Structure formats: structure tokens, C-alpha cells
Amino acid sequence: MTPEILAALEQAKQEKRPVVLATRLPSGEQRLLPGPNAPADLNAAANRALDRDESGTVKLGDTDWFLHAYNPPLRLIVVGAVHIAQALVPFAVPCGFSVTVVDPRRSFASDDRFPDTVISNEWPDEALDKFAPDSRTAIVTLTHDPKLDDPALDRALKSQAFYIGALGSRRTHAARLSRLRELGHQDSALARIRGPVGLNIEAVTAPEIALSIIAEIVAVRRNASLPAKPTP
């Protein structure tokens, strides 16, 4: 790999721009895609790889190309800078998530409690409006406080977020759903919220609950088949 290709690749990653590194096999000649001077079939194959978020080898004519898809990181928005959030962030980062913790309560959302983490002290609805969650975004609410959780869930439901999870017991969750219904959300939309949040691993401590949450996020992202949640 030439220094020029490496620098261009690092720059695309820095700018959070999706890009494909194409390597001709076995000679190793490389180029970045999609590009204005690349053949149309190669550009099309690169765009497919990015859409599927899947790297692989394709044969175009007589040539084997390895297409390495570099998509910007997945995003995780954690609403509530609580103890479970402190345990969740260190699981999420190595799983490839760029994490933002949202909590207007500054004593909770402090750099002390969340070193090296992006923190927003805005109200969750405002924070989420700015954040513009997309289909590569997961959103988890952990505050237990309807004042903070509900506006976040409202915005989450209006987005394409691939995962929406809300901490709370079955009873809390049922009450939450009826409040969100009053905001005009249909049952079919409310079914997107995973509550009680996380895989059922009988988690008790904050790190165990965080583990169950990140495991569920990964399972949803990877299209694992999951048992239905108990109806609230």
C-alpha cells in the first residue's frame, strides 16, 4: 500500500466518508472507489459493498478485485449518564460504535465519569435533532425519568435508528408506551422499542446489564433471530 493511498484512506475515515479500497489480486495495485475515473462496473460493485457493509472479492472481466468497504463508524446515543451508561460505553467502543452520552444533568454527564467520551448536556430531543440518527445509529435510554427518556424515544421513533432500547421494568415500559401513544405513536412503531432493554441473561449488576444491552444491539445489527420479549 502506497503512502498516498494510506493517507487518502485515513482522510476519508477522518471525514466519516464511506469509501472502498479496491485491490487488484494478486498484483496488489490499489485505488479508492467510488471515483470519477473508475470504470462504471467497478464503481457499482463498490457502492454495493458499502450498502451491504460487506467486503469481498468480485470478478470483473478477467480481473479479481478485493473490495474493502470502509463505512463510517456505527453510532450509539446513550440517553442518561447513569452507572449503566458508564459500563456500557467501554463495551460499545471496541464493538465499533462512536458513542455520545446525552444528559442535561451536568453532575451526571461529567468528563470525570465519562473520560474520552463525547457528552451532550442538551435536552435529549434537541440533542437527537442535531444528531440526526440514521440507519447505522442505535439509541438507548437509561434515565428512568420520563422527562428525559420520553422526548428521546419520541425522536428515536421518528428516525431510522436500527435499534431503540429503553431501560425499565415491564410495568414501567407499559406506562411509557401509553404515554408515547398519547404523543401519536402507533403500536406498530412502538414495537420498535426494545423494553425491557437487553438480552435476557438475568443481568443484575450495572456491567451485566450493559453487557446484555450491547449484546442485543449487536444481535439486531447482525440480524440474529431473537426470542420475542414478554408483552408489557
Place this chain on the structure above:
Amino acid sequence: MSMSEDVLSTAAAWRAAGEQVAIATVTETWGSSPRPAGSQMAVTKSGRMAGSVSGGCIEGAVADAAMKTIDSGTPQLLDFGVSHERAWEVGLACGGKVKVFVEKLS
């Protein structure tokens, strides 16, 4: 060592620090291979390693190949699997097959 999957950044940092570095990338898989295409491992001449290209069964052989590529500058496309003659040495216990491309970070 970072636990993240961003092996390329690790490799680039090593290169910038003056190390000689090769990168190995899984380009194709068949059957039950443990790491998907795009998985990477970085190796330095001084013996540092980051990332992985399998569940641990072929990393040793890939590191050997990486040393050759660091010395020669020539990339290699390695084939690992049950039909490979080295399968008895470093084949995949899972019965899968992988191709691994090894290149030098020049």
C-alpha cells in the same frame, strides 16, 4: 494494544514510528471460517502484531509470510484450507477456507 478493529490505523501509527509493517487482509472465505472478508492483521519486522485473520489457526503462517513481504516488498495471496498442501500444518480446524492478501506498507 488497542482492542478495536481499526488495524490499519495501528499499522499506520507503527509505520509512522519507523517500523517496517505488512498488512494481511482476508479477501475471501468459504465454509465456516471464523473471520469475515476484510478482517486484518498487522505485523512488524520487530515482531509486533495487531488484529487477526482467523480464530488463531493461521496467524503464525501469515506472520511468516508477512516477514517475507516486508523483506521483498512483493505482495502475496495466500490460500489456506483443507485442500492446501500445508493444511496438515496450518489448516483451519473448522474445515473452512480463506484467502489472505499480504502487502507491505511502503
